[in-house]
Amino acid sequence: MMTDSSDLHVVMLPWSAFGHMIPFYQLAVALANKGVRVSYISTPRNIERLPSIPSKLSSLIEYVSIPLPTVSDSVLLEGAEATVDIQFDEIPYLKVAYDLLYEPVKKFVSSNSPNWLISDIIGYRMSEVAQECHVKFMFFSVYTATTLCFVGPPEYLSGEGREKMRPTPDSLITPPPWGGIFPQSVAFRGYEAAGFHAGAYSMNESGISDGERLAKIIQGCDAVGVRSCREFEGEYMDLFQKLINKPVVPVGLLPPPKVEEKITEETWIENFKWLDQQSPQSVIYVGFGSEYKLTKDEVYGIANGLELAQLPFIWALRKPTWAVDDSEALPEGFLKRTSGKGIVCLGWAPQLKILAHRSIGGSLFHSGWGSIIETLEHGHNLILLPFIIDQGLNARVMVDKGLGIEVERREDGSYSGDDIAYALKQAMLGDEAQKIKAQTRQAAAIFGDQKLHEEQYISGLVEFLRNAARHQ
Missing domain, CATH: 3.40.50.2000 (Glycogen Phosphorylase B;)
Structure with a gap:
């Protein structure tokens, strides 16, 4: 017994x-x-x-x-x-x-x-x-x-x-x-x-x-x-x-519980100093995890969209297998053109600590359920770009609940930099963004x-x- x-x-x-x-x-x-x-x-x-x-x-x-x-x-x-x-x-x-x-x-x-x-x-x-x-x-x-x-x-x-x-x-x-x-x-x-x-x-x-x-x-x-x-x-x-x-x-x-670990890696110490200098809820966190391997067109489309949107961002990008070296992982000149406006981190990133930072206001990601939980825990607006398995259904549910914007795509699933930029601006600026923020704040009371x-x-x-x- x-x-x-x-x-x-x-x-x-x-x-x-x-x-x-x-x-x-x-x-x-x-x-x-x-x-x-x-x-x-x-x-x-x-x-x-x-x-x-x-x-x-x-x-x-x-x-x-x-x-x-x-x-x-x-x-x-x-x-x-x-x-x-x-x-x-x-x-x-x-x-x-x-x-x-x-x-x-x-x-x-x-x-x-x-x-x-x-x-x-x-x-x-x-x-x-x-x-x-x-x-x-x-x-x-x-x-x-x-x-x-x-x-x-x-x-x-x-x-x-x-x-x-x-x-x-x-x-x-x-x-x-x-x-x-x-x-x-x-x-x-x-x-x-x-x-x-x-x-x-x-x-x-x-x-x-x-x-x-x-x-x-x-x-x-x-x-x-x-x-x-x-x-x-x-x-x-x-x-x-x-x-x-x-x-x-x-x-x-x-x-996930609040991250208490102190950042010791020099690169990330500098990255968090940059985040500290940004306005509250102004920065977009970009991360697509490790399960789905983004193609070159997909990565470059995201990069072009971030550049066109002209909004502050921090992008955790797993180095693509198709990139011979780091320079090939992004469009030529991208880092120079977005210098000061955004940061790209090739490899591991302390995602939970980034999402908890006061300057983060939105997240562009694949709509995986685990990442949705981590993002809504902090009340961030969702910019949804699903790729595999359940991600498409998750994205539709989040949009239906008024928690985010899904990137528009063509019939073959492709998207352009303009599509990314439009979704980012919709989710982060203006009346629509404020409506979404009201919903994500309510969600945070449950998710967090x-x-x-x-x-x-x-x-x-x-x-x-x-x-x-x-x-x-």
Whole structure:
């Protein structure tokens, strides 16, 4: 019989992408702060790159390192253990290796007898591990409830049901027929739908489509945890629970805590001095993460837009693989022409500390859910330029809620510097910008409410996990 959360042991296995591993880490820390013991499984190189376990939680969280199984004839290079290490078209090969974690994870779960196993959209076989080892299983979604509702219940994710409901990419450019709560604007654009349809519903080298993975994990789980809150999308949580007929538990937004670390790198000391000199809420933070590799045209289009907008900016740009050297990463003369007006940082940037700076007023980024949370936590206006997976849907939701501006694009998904500049000015200057700021300030009261997410939502999650484990 369980008496309190200290008796609760959870094993986690996220998908090998940092947009998944970091939310799982944040969830592990949040649970451990409530006294839950967490075993976080990943591969050696991924664990090396994850944040250190807080010293006060070292007795409650353990990293469990399991080598990524090798696959004969694989295109993956040695040391490639996460999506950031490979090209987009190589990801199915990573899934092949990831699926082979089944046996070592099963051995670990069998030996340690946790109360819950929590896994991700790709880890569909973990439901089999949980069943065989007689433990509860939760699917933790790093995507919004809105996205989960849009893709729909398991019966429409594969087989005849999928062929009936999602026969072609065109079936994704309008809201789904279920629920009746989707705004007409919340759907994929034509240029996004083709890639999403192929990526979600086509068989790949792993032998199973991502849609079928999601169907199996929903069918095999005891509950779905969603990184979100009812204050933001409660109606979609209710709809998804109705669609799948299983408990859907909001775990809160897991907003990152305030960054206390002092900046010691000389370049960033100077960059923050520059930020200190700018007017409050005047600077645009530009960052597109590491998962999607921007093409040369895409990078140059953003650069041209920043130059045309003539607004102060700080751009964290991961050095493109197509650039032979640093000078090729940006249009010729760009740095000279924007000197004093903006800063470009090639490589790592302290994103959370930048977003928390008083001079930041807006952010131009890819519309990933994690970045939306980090940006709205500080009440910044959103300038949205989505590229892959759920980002297009996220962008439409944010615009529908009056939280930002999406960059206009052509039918093929391309955009120009003028398109970027127009969106930046709309989001940062004039009446429209003020309307957006009023909405993002309201959002910040929810997204930045640590007490709401840590006390109400995490406490509620722990209570749910404990009660279910008692009746195991």
